Amino acid sequence: MPQVQKKEDNYKLPKKIKLAKYAGFCYGVKRAVETVTKLKAENPDKDVCVLGELIHNTDVINELENLGIKTLGKIPQEGSGICVIRSHGESPEVIEKIKHAGFIPVDLTCPDVKKVQQKAVELAKEGYFVVIVGKSEHPEVVAITANARLWTDRVAVAATVEQLKKYENEIKSHKRVGVVVQTTQRISTLNSIIEYLTSIAKEIHIANTICASTSMRQNEAKELAKNSDLMIVAGSKKSANTTHLAEILKDITTTIHIENAEELENYKDLIEKKENISVTAGASTPQNVIEAVIKRLESF
Numbered sequence: 001m002p003q004v005q006k007k008e009d010n011y012k013l014p015k016k017i018k019l020a021k022y023a024g025f026c027y028g029v030k031r032a033v034e035t036v037t038k039l040k041a042e043n044p045d046k047d048v049c050v051l052g053e054l055i056h057n058t059d060v061i062n063e064l065e066n067l068g069i070k071t072l073g074k075i076p077q078e079g080s081g082i083c084v085i086r087s088h089g090e091s092p093e094v095i096e097k098i099k100h101a102g103f104i105p106v107d108l109t110c111p112d113v114k115k116v117q118q119k120a121v122e123l124a125k126e127g128y129f130v131v132i133v134g135k136s137e138h139p140e141v142v143a144i145t146a147n148a149r150l151w152t153d154r155v156a157v158a159a160t161v162e163q164l165k166k167y168e169n170e171i172k173s174h175k176r177v178g179v180v181v182q183t184t185q186r187i188s189t190l191n192s193i194i195e196y197l198t199s200i201a202k203e204i205h206i207a208n209t210i211c212a213s214t215s216m217r218q219n220e221a222k223e224l225a226k227n228s229d230l231m232i233v234a235g236s237k238k239s240a241n242t243t244h245l246a247e248i249l250k251d252i253t254t255t256i257h258i259e260n261a262e263e264l265e266n267y268k269d270l271i272e273k274k275e276n277i278s279v280t281a282g283a284s285t286p287q288n289v290i291e292a293v294i295k296r297l298e299s300f
């Protein structure tokens, strides 16, 4: 009598691939890309440039170049036309330099980033020692710090408790501490800084300025990760929000961070062993990159 083979011996079940709802451009990035494109269309005879990369994606920067929108590495001595301030924001000093060079500045700072700048200024004016949670070299943090420093010298920037410890004596003597946080930071980073400050400061005013878009993206991805045996994060390795997202997910499940669909080839063996795969993407990852990732996964 012939042996009946069990179905699972013959077939590998198809993978389940899920795409996060909050993957890709956030509203601040979308607004910046759309506005700059519209500015050039409405001013075809004027030079339109952006100070720094509008978003961390080479294809998008090249597309803007093709439309005649240049990316400036620094402010030239002389210029003309429109110079766009990207969603990360700039310091008042840089905005003055843009005007001085001869450009018309157009400020596309994300409204959520503006709120952090305003809160830092408000705390500085009210006499708080201002703690800015974030990496000191991040362009958004540079601009927040410059705005706060217009009102006080008592400003500390720290991305970890270790970095903040340098200011321990100053904070202890000042007693009142105001905290703001760069919009795409991890909530766990803010929590550890607050825990430390609680042990050394008498009064702490905390403004959780992590933007809603970042919180929704991170929370949704965490939930997906709990039910996935592989998370794929698509987006630039230069992008802080994408890197933070991948870091968070690595604590929950196996996670890979790729910049484009082609990179999936490097993880083919791993992907083929996984059944429940979820995909998310950073705030500066274009839709076509996300679609290509899904398509490539389906082909495995």
Ligand code: SF4
Pocket (backbone or CB within 6 Å): 026, 027, 028, 029, 087, 110, 111, 112, 113, 183, 184, 211, 212, 213, 214, 241, 283
């Ligand atoms: S991540 Fe948040 S703060 Fe940054 S541009 Fe997007 S919406 Fe604005």
